[in-house]
Amino acid sequence: MKHISILLFFTLSLVIVNAQTRKIPVDTFIVTNHSVNIKGQQVSYKASTGTQPVWNKKGEPTATLFYTYYERNNVKNKAERPLVISFNGGPGSASVWMHIAYTGPKVLNIDDEGYPIQPYGVKDNPNSILDVADIVYVNPVNTGYSRLLEDKDGKLPERDNFFGINADIKYLAEWINTFVTRKNRWESPKYIIGESYGGTRVMGLAKELQDNQWMYLNGVILVSPADYKLYNTNQPVYSALNLPYYTAAAWYQKVLPNPLQQKDLLDILPEAENFAINTLMPTLAKGGFVSESEKQNVAEKMAYYSGLSKTSILQHNLDVPTRFFWKELLRNKTGQTIGRLDSRYLGIDRTEAGTSPDYSAELTSWLHSFTPAINYYLREHLKFKTDVKYNMFGDVYPWDRRNDNVREGLRQAMAQNPYLKVLIQSGYYDGATTYFGAKYTMWQVDPSGKLKDRFTFKGYRSGHMMYLRNEDLIKANNDLREFINNSLSNGKAAKY
Template sequence: MVVTNHTTTIKNKSINYKATTGTQPVWNEKGEPIAALYYTFYERTNTNNTNERPLIISFNGGPGSASVWMHIAYTGPKVLNLDSEGYPIQPYGVSDNPNSILDIADIVYVNPVNTGYSRMIPDSKGELPKRDTFFGINADIKYLAEWINTFVSRKGRWESPKYIIGESYGGTRVMGLANELQNRQWMYLNGVILVSPADYKLYNTNQPVYSALNLPYFTAAAWHHNMLSPELQQKDLLNILPEAEDFAINNLMPALAKGGFISENEKGQIAKKMAYYSGLSEQSILQNNLDVPTHFYWKDLLRNKTGQTIGRLDSRYLGIDKRETGISPDYSPELMSWNHAFTPAINYYLREHLNFKTDIKYQMFGDVHPWDRRNDNTREGLRQAMAQNPFLKVLIQSGYYDGATTYFGAKYTMWQIDPSGKMKDRFTFKGYRSGHMMYLRSEDLITANDDLRAFMKNALTNGKAAKYLKK
């Protein structure tokens, strides 16, 4: 464990903080260490009443992704060198983040097993633990909840208001952790924050509901690349998305549900309107039977204009394929751009700024597959946690140009968590004019962090009793 002290300026105020980085064990039922999780913990030091300060526990996704993206690009005291639209620039490195939430909350970034510097620990015979101890939806939630309990106890933060934030697959993770922490660790949260959340109740289902939910994202991407009709293109993005959402729910979804038995007339009308909202040709849409895969969209949108592909996680990015023909891009241009900038930046930052030096390789993406996705009850787990805890609130943040975990899919997840609708006033959705990592864009970095501040403040109890009131 290494401790360093720093000073920065956030929201025009001088902030002194301590950074603690190192590992903390995961134990089995016998009390034997089976893994060491690498973490970085930031605590503000020039403040009083530490126990009253919110504690944020931060995860990225994958599964198999290190806790690097939000660490050095979103909420932490340093951010990757980027231009104003979020594109990485050289020289690689980091600079101060004047928008970090460290002014109002302490933050720990956690790297699950086989990500970052986190590794399994062999037993006395030199054998590693069974992989299914860690690599699956429920296994992941179980051991991370135990780890969080230990961390909170070691740092003396049981009195602090607590929030968990997860990006992408981390959204699935923190939905499950909310329930696991509450019902197995007896740790009650104030807030759960889902950043570009992945919901596996939707993905890979091959159901019309999922396909229809992609259309508003198509509209956003087409608008950005000037591929919509002049009638739509001249409007602001936020003025046309509600139209696309309404069509997706009330027209496209029922049409897709009819499958091959839809009438030719209705099929043609739907294809025409899809083309209007997506930037694709009616022919391409009909050739896909109205069910347009996202990977085809990334390949086809600009096929007959520039021949370029668009990014999966951030469709503002452009790529060049070997051939313009085909049904999916050769690679994800945004991920390649991010990897070649984030990797040297995090290695440099941890070694030179936080003084954590090791010969262990920092795993941006670790070996966690096969990943057990069975018995995914995370959405229901979050509902149960909210029902049992009147204080628990949820914030969802999504980028309009995210083609992997689309913003409208995130809205749909929010709608489905509580079918009763009795807790809908405890959900907040925020959208941004960027992609999966909306915070890479300068304007959204400011807005998204301010949205976190407002959410955390709103989720504080301020001395109120935890109870439901009679209506």
């Protein structure tokens, strides 16, 4: 006889958990009430966590997405209350990172620089943006507790309806429409925020929401954005965009020449940026036909700005891969590797020889602290209890990268919606989605330059998840508050 435990939640739902099949409920949520002190002010809020279906054209559920929705209590006018819709990236990553480390009302237990400490768990986030906006954290299919659903014949839907740049954007826009309708938030100013691959996702969602859901946004926020248009080119000329990051990482690890090392980071980055765009990129464009003297001069200057040897740079024909940089930078100093997503982190490989690190030191550190925290928090604080595994990373491959037009989609959305503004946040020590690559994406979205006054870029002295460093957690949330407040219409008509 199957053992079935029935949990009666104090909400609209009855959840039946089958311990043998471990199926997630298709359409349910639980409500809990909480309070947190933000910026010296006590904020009372309601947390709704559960699942909402994705529907096919026949009106049948083909997947269910797990979400957590935070609403501030005692808000007199919801029409004036901003709603932030939050995604992480991957693709295939759960919306856990920003949820319990950045914008949400709780943050995980870590030290001030972002390293794991025990006991695992969460604590109040006095910097959360919940004081100025409600937030929903959405987990795409196969991340968190989100799952594909079998039809009546036990067959799963076609994966290409979900796992690709354009498929992802399309079904998530439909899901957002349903969510906004159910929660009665159509009147509210709306924002979408995406971290890493989430940057590609929300650039595309801006146009999809506007064109096919008739939903107009006030803001798009890109956190350490991954721009596939840039990363999929395989053109050596674009490796020049990595150099300012090399400068930042080498400065942090104290391996730059003294004239640079003795200056502040923000004093030397403009030099590296200028060299990357105005000297290195044109030189790389010449390929093997560059003159020997120019090649030697550029390699010497690259060594000056990167902490690498001139010899190793020449051996790579000036096109130094990031993976080699992570392995090489400290090879002759400590013999350690540096982190990909955050080059403040150090790793230990089996051998000092080689061309790339054995593992990502920063990601293993983050999983160390995030995984127990989110599993504990959802179950014990938000009361969502299930035997289904919470996927920090889920199976979303193969991922269809074709027809990537999200840059142009964002431009069109901005051109057609005078309210829409964009904020980009990047960490200087991020070697995967570099801060200078994010700047380059920003420059390329609008070739006309007519929209540039609606873009804001903010940099931080940390890595991919800049908010793990407490000083940047404070600064980055304050930047979000300022952006949200500055992008509200306040009665101004949407016209040029």
